[in-house]
Amino acid sequence: xxxxxxxxxxxxxxxxxxxxxxxxxxxxxxxxxxxxxxxxxxxxxxxxxxxxxxxxxxxxxxxxxxxxxxxxxxxxxxxxxxxxxxxxxxxxxxxxxxxxxxxxxxxxxxxxxxxxxxxxxxxxxxxxxxxxxxxxxxxxxxxxxxxxxxxxxxxxxxxxxxxxxxxxxxxxxxx
Amino acid sequence: xxxxxxxxxxxxxxxxxxxxxxxxxxxxxxxxxxxxxxxxxxxxxxxxxxxxxxxxxxxxxxxxxxxxxxxxxxxxxxxxxxxxxxxxxxxxxxxxxxxxxxxxxxxxxxxxxxxxxxxxxxxxxxxxxxxxxxxxxxxxxxxxxxxxxxxxxxxxxxxxxxxxxxxxxxxxxxxxxxxxxxxxxxxxxxxxxxxxxxxxxxxxxxxxxxxxxxxxxxxxxxxxxxxxxxxxxxxxxxxxxxxxxxxxxxxxxxxxxxxxxxxxxxxxxxxxxxxxxxxxxxxxxxxxxxxxxxxxxxxxxxxxxxxxxxxxxxxxxxxxxxxxxxxxxxxxxxxxxxxxxxxxxxxxxxxxxxxxxxxxxxxxxxxxxxxxxxxxxxxxxxxxxxxxxxxxxxxxxxxxxxxxxxxxxxxxxxxxxxxxxxxxxxxxxxxxxxxxxxxxxxxxxxxxxxx
Numbered sequence: 096x097x098x099x100x101x102x103x104x105x106x107x108x109x110x111x112x113x114x115x116x117x118x119x120x121x122x123x124x125x126x127x128x129x130x131x132x133x134x135x136x137x138x139x140x141x142x143x144x145x146x147x148x149x150x151x152x153x154x155x156x157x158x159x160x161x162x163x164x165x166x167x168x169x170x171x172x173x174x175x176x177x178x179x180x181x182x183x184x185x186x187x188x189x190x191x192x193x194x195x196x197x198x199x200x201x202x203x204x205x206x207x208x209x210x211x212x213x214x215x216x217x218x219x220x221x222x223x224x225x226x227x228x229x230x231x232x233x234x235x236x237x238x239x240x241x242x243x244x245x246x247x248x249x250x251x252x253x254x255x256x257x258x259x260x261x262x263x264x265x266x267x268x269x270x
Numbered sequence: 271x272x273x274x275x276x277x278x279x280x281x282x283x284x285x286x287x288x289x290x291x292x293x294x295x296x297x298x299x300x301x302x303x304x305x306x307x308x309x310x311x312x313x314x315x316x317x318x319x320x321x322x323x324x325x326x327x328x329x330x331x332x333x334x335x336x337x338x339x340x341x342x343x344x345x346x347x348x349x350x351x352x353x354x355x356x357x358x359x360x361x362x363x364x365x366x367x368x369x370x371x372x373x374x375x376x377x378x379x380x381x382x383x384x385x386x387x388x389x390x391x392x393x394x395x396x397x398x399x400x401x402x403x404x405x406x407x408x409x410x411x412x413x414x415x416x417x418x419x420x421x422x423x424x425x426x427x428x429x430x431x432x433x434x435x436x437x438x439x440x441x442x443x444x445x446x447x448x449x450x451x452x453x454x455x456x457x458x459x460x461x462x463x464x465x466x467x468x469x470x471x472x473x474x475x476x477x478x479x480x481x482x483x484x485x486x487x488x489x490x491x492x493x494x495x496x497x498x499x500x501x502x503x504x505x506x507x508x509x510x511x512x513x514x515x516x517x518x519x520x521x522x523x524x525x526x527x528x529x530x531x532x533x534x535x536x537x538x539x540x541x542x543x544x545x546x547x548x549x550x551x552x553x554x555x556x557x558x559x560x561x562x563x564x565x566x567x568x569x570x571x572x573x574x575x576x577x578x579x580x581x582x583x584x585x586x587x588x589x590x591x592x593x594x595x596x597x598x599x600x601x602x603x604x605x606x607x608x609x610x611x612x613x614x615x616x617x618x619x620x621x622x623x624x625x626x627x628x629x630x631x632x633x634x635x636x637x638x639x640x641x642x643x644x645x646x647x648x649x650x651x652x653x654x655x656x657x658x659x660x661x662x663x664x665x666x667x668x669x670x671x672x673x674x675x676x677x678x679x680x681x682x683x684x685x686x687x688x689x690x691x692x693x694x695x696x697x698x699x700x701x702x703x704x705x706x707x708x709x710x711x712x713x714x715x716x717x718x719x720x721x
Contacts, residue, residue: 121429121431122431123345123388123471126452126453126471128452128453128454129433129451129452129453130453131453132395132433132434132435132436132450132453133433133434135436136395136434136436158453160453164453164454167454167455168453168454168455171438171455171456171625172395172435172436172437172438172456173436173437173438174395174396174436174437175436175437189615190357190558190615190616190619191357191358191558191601191612191615191616191619192357192358192514192515192601194611194612194615195515195516195603195607195612196514196515227437228355228357228439228619228622228623229355229356229357229439229558229619230396231354231355231359231360231362231363231394231396231397232360233357233358233359233360233512233514233515233520233599233601234360234512234513234514234520234521234522235360235520236514240396242398243398243399244399
């Protein structure tokens with residue numbers, strides 16, 4: 096699936112552009128395409144946690160490559176979101192070791208508490224649920240990733256409640 | 271007390287910082303290598319150590335280094351594989367989080383040995399906080415004169431770049447990793463040519479695992495021969511094992527090769543036995559891709575001897591009665607775990623992570639997933655077990671990269687050792703359906719989910 100067009104031209108802030116140029120400068124002369132993954136991460140952070148077609152076109156321009164080269168990369172890697180997600184993307188690992196330590200119960204708990212299915216976003220736009228494969232936290236299962244944080248040992252409803260409350264409070268504080 | 275080379279100082283407060291790491295002997299190996307040794311001497315010490323690659327394949331590191339094409343005069347690259355994504359494996363993450371300068375020190379010495387002036391740490395993108403930790407460690411090392419231009423006044427220049435992946439297990443395969451690092455989809459390359467000749471940007475390249483590189487300072491400090499005195503003759507030194515599943519003490523442990531599997535699982539020093547007083551049913555000893563073994567076979571070899579934590583003891587008996595140490599991802603299952611469900615789960619993982627380049631892998635993993643789904647949820651027939659065996663045989667050995675083998679081996683070993691459990695699923699469909707505690711079609715229909 097290719098990403099969604101929003102009809103809105105996108106450009107990095109001056110700070111993000113400076114960071115992008117610093118990233119490009121890490122790679123050998125003429126090999127700026129190597130910067131595509133870190134630049135797409137930066138773009139996702141900058142433009143609301145997902146990549147629209149316009150954002151990918153903008154990244155192609157920055158790297159002086161064809162837009163198709165960005166599309167084929169963005170559609171291959173699972174960390175890039177090609178449609179809008181909630182403010183907090185809750186990514187639950189459901190691979191072997193996490194499953195035997197209760198990943199499916201964690202998913203059910205979250206579905207019940209948030210009133211959504213996997214792949215859906217809550218009506219207030221705060222949470223999206225996503226199943227993901229191994230996140231290298233097998234000894235600390237069940238777990239989920241939210242942003243750059245790994246939340247581990249989520250083996251009770253109380254812990255899930257505390258996590259959701261913490262995220263809601265964080266959202267309220269930033270509004 | 272067991273010897274520890276990597277984690278001996280892990281509990282020293284502040285060991286993640288440059289000051290504390292250096293005060294505890296850190297970066298002394300860089301000084302020794304750059305001031306007293308030539309690059310060839312470093313390679314020779316690593317060869318003498320017998321160090322085998324800690325990423326899973328277990329290929330001798332010194333030998334791999336000696337294959338690097340140095341004569342052509344082209345730029346050479348060292349790439350650290352920190353794309354840790356094998357289910358059951360979480361040791362590299364621990365090392366990078368807790369003692370990042372050990373990896374950076376290893377990168378400097380290894381790059382010097384390979385005469386590389388630009389090196390990369392390709393780290394899985396989900397480890398965002400570890401990326402910051404490593405970048406901080408690199409900045410500190412550079413500030414202290416261990417990186418950059420004319421390191422320690424010896425005329426050697428080196429920069430290290432931390433490069434994030436973006437969620438693709440296949441990028442742990444070295445040629446897929448290089449494609450990804452070049453800014454493309456992570457599709458494995460046909461070998462030969464090997465990266466030592468045609469690697470990153472077509473230049474001579476060595477790809478090593480985090481743990482392998484982090485071991486190098488220790489080898490330089492103590493000497494290759496001394497290092498090789500620990501462990502067994504074919505598995506020298508120590509190894510990080512990440513253990514999980516139904517055990518009392520999941521976590522990352524450093525073991526001396528040669529420890530018995532029984533002691534590793536049941537002693538309080540390591541896994542602490544099976545959780546909740548249950549019996550052990552099976553073990554996956556080296557990450558999800560290696561064959562699963564039932565309890566009696568993981569504890570004893572085909573010859574009836576105690577099985578050891580070593581490359582050679584784990585593989586004793588081949589895949590009929592043995593397995594592989596792989597990446598050291600140790601998953602323990604208690605008597606209540608369903609082998610069919612576990613096999614379905616792993617097959618789903620490999621189907622999701624197949625890059626799609628080879629038909630046997632792309633189509634075969636999906637086919638196996640659908641058969642296993644039918645069996646697990648009580649819709650299977652006895653002929654499905656034979657079909658599953660047939661499909662995995664047609665994947666193994668027929669793909670560009672080892673992902674096909676990695677997908678086939680768990681299925682083959684599960685059928686080989688637990689066929690009665692597969693048959694039970696066919697003969698007791700109603701019981702299977704009752705056990706379904708909520709996994710619905712959403713799982714099967716999830717391929718490359720995009721949100």
